[in-house]
Amino acid sequence: MQPSNPAIAYRPDIDGLRAVAVLLVVAYHLAPRSFPQGYAGVDVFFVISGFLITAIVSRELAGSRFTLGGFYLRRAQRILPALLAMLAAVFAYGWFFLLPSDMAATSRTGFAALFFASNVELRYALTGGYFAADGRFNPLLHTWSLGVEEQFYLAFPLLLMLGLKMPRRGLAWTIAGVALASFATQCLLSGSHPAALFFLAPFRAWELLAGALLALRLPVAAEARWRKEVVQVLGLAAILASQVPALAGLAPWGAPALAVAGAACVIGGGDRGASAASRLLALPPLRYVGCISYSVYLWHLPLVVLWRLHTGGAATGRAGPYLFAASLALGALSYHAVERPFRDSNRMSARSVIAATCIATVLLACVAGAGIRTRGFPARVDEATLGYDRDRYESIITFTCTYVESRCVLGDTTRGPPRLLFWGDSHLLFWGPAIAQELEKQGRSAWFLVETGCAPVHPSEIRGNPRCAKQDAAAMRFLVAHPAVDTVVLGGYWSAYSDPRSGFADDASGFADALRHTLRALIASGRHVALIGDVPGYDVNVPLALALAHRDRRSFDSNVDADAAHAANATFRTTIAPFEKQGVAVADPIGWMCHPRCEVDDGASYYRDVNHLTRAGALRYAAPMGAFLDALGRRPEPLDHAPSLTGSSASPIRR
Numbered sequence: 001m002q003p004s005n006p007a008i009a010y011r012p013d014i015d016g017l018r019a020v021a022v023l024l025v026v027a028y029h030l031a032p033r034s035f036p037q038g039y040a041g042v043d044v045f046f047v048i049s050g051f052l053i054t055a056i057v058s059r060e061l062a063g064s065r066f067t068l069g070g071f072y073l074r075r076a077q078r079i080l081p082a083l084l085a086m087l088a089a090v091f092a093y094g095w096f097f098l099l100p101s102d103m104a105a106t107s108r109t110g111f112a113a114l115f116f117a118s119n120v121e122l123r124y125a126l127t128g129g130y131f132a133a134d135g136r137f138n139p140l141l142h143t144w145s146l147g148v149e150e151q152f153y154l155a156f157p158l159l160l161m162l163g164l165k166m167p168r169r170g171l172a173w174t175i176a177g178v179a180l181a182s183f184a185t186q187c188l189l190s191g192s193h194p195a196a197l198f199f200l201a202p203f204r205a206w207e208l209l210a211g212a213l214l215a216l217r218l219p220v221a222a223e224a225r226w227r228k229e230v231v232q233v234l235g236l237a238a239i240l241a242s243q244v245p246a247l248a249g250l251a252p253w254g255a256p257a258l259a260v261a262g263a264a265c266v267i268g269g270g271d272r273g274a275s276a277a278s279r280l281l282a283l284p285p286l287r288y289v290g291c292i293s294y295s296v297y298l299w300h301l302p303l304v305v306l307w308r309l310h311t312g313g314a315a316t317g318r319a320g321p322y323l324f325a326a327s328l329a330l331g332a333l334s335y336h337a338v339e340r341p342f343r344d345s346n347r348m349s350a351r352s353v354i355a356a357t358c359i360a361t362v363l364l365a366c367v368a369g370a371g372i373r374t375r376g377f378p379a380r381v382d383e384a385t386l387g388y389d390r391d392r393y394e395s396i397i398t399f400t401c402t403y404v405e406s407r408c409v410l411g412d413t414t415r416g417p418p419r420l421l422f423w424g425d426s427h428l429l430f431w432g433p434a435i436a437q438e439l440e441k442q443g444r445s446a447w448f449l450v451e452t453g454c455a456p457v458h459p460s461e462i463r464g465n466p467r468c469a470k471q472d473a474a475a476m477r478f479l480v481a482h483p484a485v486d487t488v489v490l491g492g493y494w495s496a497y498s499d500p501r502s503g504f505a506d507d508a509s510g511f512a513d514a515l516r517h518t519l520r521a522l523i524a525s526g527r528h529v530a531l532i533g534d535v536p537g538y539d540v541n542v543p544l545a546l547a548l549a550h551r552d553r554r555s556f557d558s559n560v561d562a563d564a565a566h567a568a569n570a571t572f573r574t575t576i577a578p579f580e581k582q583g584v585a586v587a588d589p590i591g592w593m594c595h596p597r598c599e600v601d602d603g604a605s606y607y608r609d610v611n612h613l614t615r616a617g618a619l620r621y622a623a624p625m626g627a628f629l630d631a632l633g634r635r636p637e638p639l640d641h642a643p644s645l646t647g648s649s650a651s652p653i654r655r
Helices: 011-032 038-062 068-097 101-112 119-125 141-163 168-189 194-199 199-216 226-241 254-269 276-281 284-291 295-312 315-342 350-374 383-392 432-442 465-479 508-524 542-551 562-568 568-581 589-593 615-620 622-633
Strands: 402-404 407-411 420-424 446-450 486-492 528-532 585-587
Touching: 011 254, 011 276, 011 284, 011 295, 011 315, 038 141, 038 199, 068 101, 068 141, 068 295, 068 315, 101 119, 101 141, 101 350, 101 383, 119 141, 119 194, 119 585, 141 168, 141 194, 141 199, 141 295, 168 194, 168 199, 194 199, 194 350, 199 254, 226 254, 226 276, 226 528, 254 276, 276 284, 276 383, 284 295, 295 315, 295 420, 295 542, 383 542, 407 432, 420 465, 432 615, 446 465, 508 528, 508 568, 528 622, 562 568, 562 589, 585 622, 615 622
Parallel strands: 420 446, 420 486, 486 528, 528 585
Antiparallel strands: 402 407, 407 446
16 A cells, blocks of 8 residues: 555556555445445555565565665655554544544554554454444544554565575465465355454465565566456456456455456556556556555545544435545645655655654554543543443343253243244344343243344345354254244344345345245244334434434434334335235334334433344333233134244245
């Protein structure tokens, strides 16, 4: 992500490629639905960095000019000044505008970023990786990539120095083997350790090493003009293809693999002369954006996150073009006012640069440390604001289970084995406190089978989430093994699964077919079936919006009513309508919560984000949930009860 070094021949097309990479990343953060894989721009950056650093270090080693001290000093001159300026601005803004939880998270990430370790900190801080909701309000989330790069640069020059004692081709094949092992590990573990694979350097090494192999001429760049044209065009096409969900969304590593292959083709194909693609990338506007790309990358996410915080987490929408322009403007300002002066030895000596960066690093570390110790300087806000802020990070599991056969059982477990099964995702999980309380009152119990992010249907095939197929199969086996269970209640994030972007199927009818198939199979097995509809969803983070509104002494207008909430669940309601006529019971939380304007708080937020209830929210509607459960308990014994699930192995999902 840094400008090229004069030690090697200048490649204007590489600056253009940098521009493509940073524009993809900015576009992803501004409009993730339009550019769902724009994060692959970082993978392009990694290839460029691996290529340039290897070319520089290997050339200096060959000329006996390389020293580790000089290498790390140059890295510090290029990376630290702009990074420290951005961190100082974020901390200054945060003191006045960030809520305590956001200031605490920012302090932790900022402290780690000062030592290029934010990728490690974020690996453990975020519950669901880079794409998790708890990272949307961290303005320093993007510094993870700097950690990956600098950790790579800490070790890779040593490998090159050792490589002086072996043939160049042998070194290249050694690097190729390490890269292959890194890529294979990412592919094999992509379904089980997504956060580690995304953030940690060993699993990203193959991308930087791909660039290193280009610098070592393995494979050799195309010589013929027509080959260069074809290779570079294919490279650009691969980078663009990495943004197509149907092509790159087949596996978590799909978009990065395409982006890396594309970047390698663009760099390798343009190595020996100009081509049409090289001339396109070398156009002055792209070259300039490429030159300022590091600063643009640094400043764009703080702008986006600060916008989210001020709007309660709303999408950028019409503000997107303005945020885009502001990112470019701040990037240009940072490049000309910070980056270049600190890199220019005629304007600042190495001793001055070291002194200034050391002082700034110590001061910022003290600020970050105080933010961590105080948990975000909570004295800056009143207790009510602090309460709403805490609601954002309440655990989604806010009840206790009695475990029987390694399965969660809610309610009164002294009255015999449960005859009721709840099966669902996190939108069933948050009802746990209300379900447990009401079952206890009624002297009943229920099995509780939940897997977050997985629709309670059979078959449940969500792209990139193998957990769901396992949960689906486990639920089927459980029902066969427990014929005493006579009632099954399904609860889920129905409106999301009806959206093709959820990854469940290629269109809304795919999920509808799966739900119909599941209901028919359960009914055919002789069981009563019931469903819990979804709660109203919001386009803002509700407790965040409540906290900001209370802090700023203004009212929060959710602008969500019963009609809007029901409209969002129209596909679900249409799908289950025929089954309601057959006796399938349906609970309607929208009807409980909207009169017609939907309720969100009574001093404590009913939501922990945009669509998950807090414990207070679930218990607020425990009474209607209890009435629903009581009605289920009064149903007669199902007729022709059988443990089999007729037709449960068929797959109705169209791909």
